[in-house]
Amino acid sequence: MHETMVAQSLLATISDESAKQNAKPISAKISCGTLNAINNEVLCFAFEAIAKGTMCEGIKLEVEHKPIRGRCKNCKENFDVALPEPRCPKCDSGEFDLLPDAPLMLEEIEFETE
Amino acid sequence: MKVNVGKRILSANEEYALKNRQFLTERKILCLNMISSPGSGKTTILVRTINALKNEITIGVIEGDIQTDLDAEKIRATEAPVVQIETKGACHLSAAQVNTALNRLPTDNLDLIIIENVGNLVCPSAFELGETGKIAVLSVAEGDDKPVKYPAIFARSKVLLINKTDLLKVGAAVDFDIERAKADARKLNKGIEIFATSAKTGEGMAGWHNWLKKQVKNLQGA
Structure with a gap:
């Protein structure tokens, strides 16, 4: 349900960028770490609802989920953490430190060209 | 035409979180963001903790709920300073709300501030508030x-x-x-401290209280 607040911040960020470019946005790519627990359908639905009547109405959102990353304590390899039984792919150790989750990012906007 | 943006979507929240963190660091106040499902016993844990540590550390509380100040009333009975935030529907606290609440607490006299987030096991964990650390509470009725x-x-x-x-x-x-719950929690978080407690009877609470005292001491002794 926190997708609503994410959608609001996203709308504000896309609107700012569109004003700067003086162009109408058609689609936007965002990325987020898996631990941010963003549900694509919920985010798109919330965005669609709050974007109605704004310049962002009808734009298409593409969401890329970045994997959780870990650093093996044994062999120092950085790897994608696979739930629910994460192990280092190189040495098979289960001992690792979690690396910071990727933040929610607005990566790219596509604008209409005249 | 495609334009690379590369902007953090939650930057407005992150800026407030940073402000809160600076505010707390300057005053050497430990700040913990307590997160759980509704009904896990967060408020009961707080009441028992405040009463047990009354003579050792001064604790302030920020209460987050969708409606009512029932939790703040329970904290007030302990005489600890408390600020209630009613989110009116929002499923988590934001750093801006905590910023306002911090300004309403008598922070000159506090060693520790515990933020009781809105009862929800998902959303609050995605929003930094400027806390020193997060505390998860899981009651046994919820399942291992x-x-x-x-x-x-x-x-x-x-x-x-x-x-x-x-x-x-x-x-x-x-x-x-x-x-099983301990082993699963440690799969993603080797360093997590785990205490089995009953806030109602007091069993197991001493370990948690000692951990709190140690953290406050480490922060203020430095």
């Missing part, structure tokens, strides 16, 4: 599979309190494998 089902909060917390252990003594009512 929660660390696997809701990994984010367990991965990000310094401490896990497995609460309402008094229910386990009843026998038939609740099945909860404490060792």
Whole structure:
């Protein structure tokens, strides 16, 4: 349900960028770490609802989920953490430190060209 | 025409979180963001903790709920300073709300501020408030599979309190494998401190209280 607040911040960020470019946005790519627990359908639905009547109405959102990353304590390899039984792919150790989750990012906007 | 943006979507929240962190660091106040499902016993844990540590550390509380100031009333009975935030529907606290609340607490006299977030095991963990660390609470009635089902909060917390252990003594009512919950929580978070507690009877609370005292001492002694 926190997708609503994410959608609001996203709308504000896309609107700012569109004003700067003086162009109408058609689609936007965002990325987020898996631990941010963003549900694509919920985010798109919330965005669609709050974007109605704004310049962002009808734009298409593409969401890329970045994997959780870990650093093996044994062999120092950085790897994608696979739930629910994460192990280092190189040495098979289960001992690792979690690396910071990727933040929610607005990566790219596509604008209409005249 | 495609334009690379590369902007953090939650930057407005992150800016407030940073301000809060600076505010707390300057005053050497430990700040913990307590997160759990509704009804895990967060407020009862707070009341018992405040009463037990009354003569050793001064604790202030920020209460987050969707409606009412029922929790703040319970904290007020302990005489600890408390600020209630009613989110009116929002499923988590934001750093801006905590910023306002911090300004309403008598922070000159506090060693520790505990933020009781809105009862929700998912959303609050995605919003930094400027806290020193997160505390997850899981009551045994919720089931021992929660660390696997809701990994984010367990991965990000310094401490896990497995609460309402008094229910386990009843026998038939609740099945909860404490060792399984501990092992699953540690899969993503090797350093997490875990205490099995009953805030109602007080059993197991001493370990948690000692942890708190140590953290405050480390912060203020430095």
